Amino acid sequence: MSRRNNVRGPTSALTEFLRESGITPTTIARRATTQAQVQNQPDVGPSNTNADQDEVAEPSRMDEDAEDYASDNLDEHEEEQSAPKKRKLTKAAEAKLKAKEKQKAKRKVGADDDNDYEEEDPYNALSKMWKGDLPKPPVGSFEECVRCNKQFTVTKYTLPANPPPGYLCHMCAKASGADPFKKPAVPRKRKPATDKRSVVSFEERRFPSLASMCIQVISKYIDDVEALGDIGSINMDELAKSLARNRSLTPHNAQLFYDIRNTRLTMYDATNLDPPALSTLASLNPNLTHLRLDYCGRMDDEVIEAWSTSLPNLKRVELLGPFLVRAPAWQTFFKSHPALEGFLIVQSPRFDLECMRVLAESCTGLRELRLEEIGQMSDSFLEHVESLAGHLTHLALSRPGIPEALSDQALIDLMAAVGPSLTHLDLSGNINVTDAFLFRGLKLHTQRLSSLALKNTPELTDAGVAEFFDTWADAAQNAGYTSVPRLTSIDLSRNHLLSSDALTALLRHSGTSLTNININGWKAVSQESLKSIADFAPDLRKLDMSWCREADDWVVQALIEKCERIEEVKAWGCQRLTERCPRKRNVNIYGVEAQ
Known part of the structure; x- marks a missing residue:
């Protein structure tokens, strides 16, 4: 075989x-x-x-x-x-x-x-x-x-x-063709694999920018800055913003903004100003009527007491982050400024009920009130706010320290007292706000409201918001109002239950007067409703439709073609937008991932 x-x-x-x-x-x-x-x-x-x-x-x-x-x-x-x-x-x-x-x-x-x-x-x-x-x-x-x-x-x-x-x-x-004495080849060293996904998130500047050079020169020769002549209020404000971007405002160069003739003063980043510098601010600007300080976390009782005596004409004060000011100092300040018309603070954990009582009793002509992110906020605060009825036009009680601190019924009673005179209302972050507040609070008691912010109020429903806007005009006429309230700015972001019906009703009610719309997080709104924004709101200037899943290139195209005054469109998280998303000069479109 x-x-x-x-x-x-x-x-x-x-x-x-x-x-x-x-x-x-x-x-x-x-x-x-x-x-x-x-x-x-x-x-x-x-x-x-x-x-x-x-x-x-x-x-x-x-x-x-x-x-x-x-x-x-x-x-x-x-x-x-x-x-x-x-x-x-x-x-x-x-x-x-x-x-x-x-x-x-x-x-x-x-x-x-x-x-x-x-x-x-x-x-x-x-x-x-x-x-x-x-x-x-x-x-x-x-x-x-x-x-x-x-x-x-x-x-x-x-x-x-x-x-x-x-x-x-x-x-x-x-x-056989093999060399037993041949030395083995030295293995070549492999180059380390570079991560193709690495993204350079910053740009290294070898040379300082022109703005930073100007700031350094002005800071160095601050004592001789008068030689520049009259800088002008507009240029002065731009310089303040440039200093804030670089966090370059110091007690030394802050004197550039001080003048005995000043009536308004805005500093966008006062992080580096210590208490003596803030007290000096009041001494060198005694005629101030409007004062705004952002990031003023180093302010303490000594500063407020200095303001109580050095700023007798102060009518409006706006502060971001006065953490260290205690309740007695606030009360002294309110008593020394009975003509105060605007008090707007954010993040002041020591502001308590007694401070609210003294404010309402001492400043009876208060027109603007903002108590945002106040840790001790409760329904008892609203009883003193009601005493400001007839004068109050701007009210913001948003994001309390405890989200459920303000009840729905207490807010309805507050609207019955101060609602007829309000033009701006911000109750964002109050999770107890429901459809009942819209029907029994806003619809019945507001006739001048032009700006409304109710973001992150998860109890609002699509059907309830839609019915509110559809019946608001009829309710105003039945109440005998001389004019039907129309909104120019609306912020209903972070309300995931709202959808197409609410948007359509909003556009039918206030579309012709709207200039600012924020529907961030309305994930279920349809493409047809988004495209109708351009048809109903021709004067729109700013739109935030981030995380609206049906937003696409056609929606953006309709906006830039029909809204001639549009300036800004935010579309973060809108994955149907492609690299062919239309653009237009002087229109900023943010969040297009494909681009």
């Missing part, structure tokens, strides 16, 4: 174990032949360097007899079982043999790269896999060359046969 027949017979457990251990009939026969040759050669050197490199050992009779040792001998290659007769090769034959060996090695590499095995016995290929896993014999031991069957000493340069099993002597290894 031909050896290329793939027929396999049953194998015993012993034969399977011997094959897995690398012991086959061929290796046994070769070992016996080697022992016989050693006995016939009295002087065997440690290596075969003196042997004839062109001779190939002739197979012995034992190899032929061993063919019948077991049926597993079918797994061996035919070329391993039968070797050519011992003869000396010519140079041409030797070159031809080397070329053949190289060609065979290339075919094997190509087959490995393409995952395509050579035409060979598949079972034999598996045998090569487990035979190749045998450990290399220790250095200094004797091993038999699988090609010339000569014994040699194993060194660190000994190479395994290709195909395995076994090892080659140095001469046979060179004859």
Whole structure:
């Protein structure tokens, strides 16, 4: 039977174990032949360097007899079982043999790269896999060359046969085209992978900007700034904003803004002004009537007491962050300014109920009141606010320290008292505001309201808001109002229950007068409703439709085409806007991720 027949017979457990251990009939026969040759050669050197490199050992009779040792001998290659007769090769034959060996090695590499095995016995290929896993014999031991069957000493340069099993002597290894003494190639160092997602979020400026240079020059020569002449109120305000951007306002350069003739003073970032500097502000500007300080966290009782005596004409004060001022100092200030018309503070945790009582009793002509982020806010505050009815036009009681501090009924009663005179109302962040407040508070008691902010009031519903705007005009006529209230600014952001019905009703009611609309977070509003904004609000200037999922390029195109006065559109989180989103000169569109 031909050896290329793939027929396999049953194998015993012993034969399977011997094959897995690398012991086959061929290796046994070769070992016996080697022992016989050693006995016939009295002087065997440690290596075969003196042997004839062109001779190939002739197979012995034992190899032929061993063919019948077991049926597993079918797994061996035919070329391993039968070797050519011992003869000396010519140079041409030797070159031809080397070329053949190289060609065979290339075919094997190509087959490995393409995952395509050579035409060979598949079972034999598996045998090569487990035979190749045998450990290399220790250095200094004797091993038999699988090609010339000569014994040699194993060194660190000994190479395994290709195909395995076994090892080659140095001469046979060179004859096969491999150089055992070749140094391994030094692996090239891989360049560290750069993160393609890294985004440069800042721009390093090597040279200072012109604005910063001007600020530095003015700060350095602040004592001689009068030589510049009359800077003008507009330029002075722009300079104050530039200082605020860089947080460069200090007690030294703040004197640039001081003048005994000043009646209005605005500082957009007073972080670096300490209490003595804030007291000096009052001394050098005694005729102030309007004062605004942002980020005035270093203000304390000493500053308020200085203002109580140094600013007798003060009528409107707006402060952001007066954390350190205590209740007695506030009360002293209110008593010393009975003509106060505007008191607007944000984040003053020590402002309590007694301060509110003194304010309402001392400043009876108060027209503007803002108590935003007041930690001690409660329904008791509203009782004193009601005493300001008839004069109060601007009211903001937003984001109390406790969101549920103001009840819905207390706010309805407040609207019944101060609602007829209000033009601006901000109750954002009061989670107890419901549809009932719209119907029983705003609709019945407000007739001049033009600006309304009810953001983050989650109890409002789409149907309730829609019905409120649809029936507001009829309720005003039934109440005998001379004019129907129309809104110019509306902020109903962060109310996720509001949708298309509320927006459509709002546009029908106040669309022609609206200049500022904020519907941030109305995720369910439809595309048709968003496109109708341009049709109903031609005088719109600012629109915030962030996180409205149906907003797309067509909505923006309708806005910039039909709203001639539009200045700003915010579209953060609107993922349907593409890189083809239309643009227009002097119209700022924020939040287009594709661009």
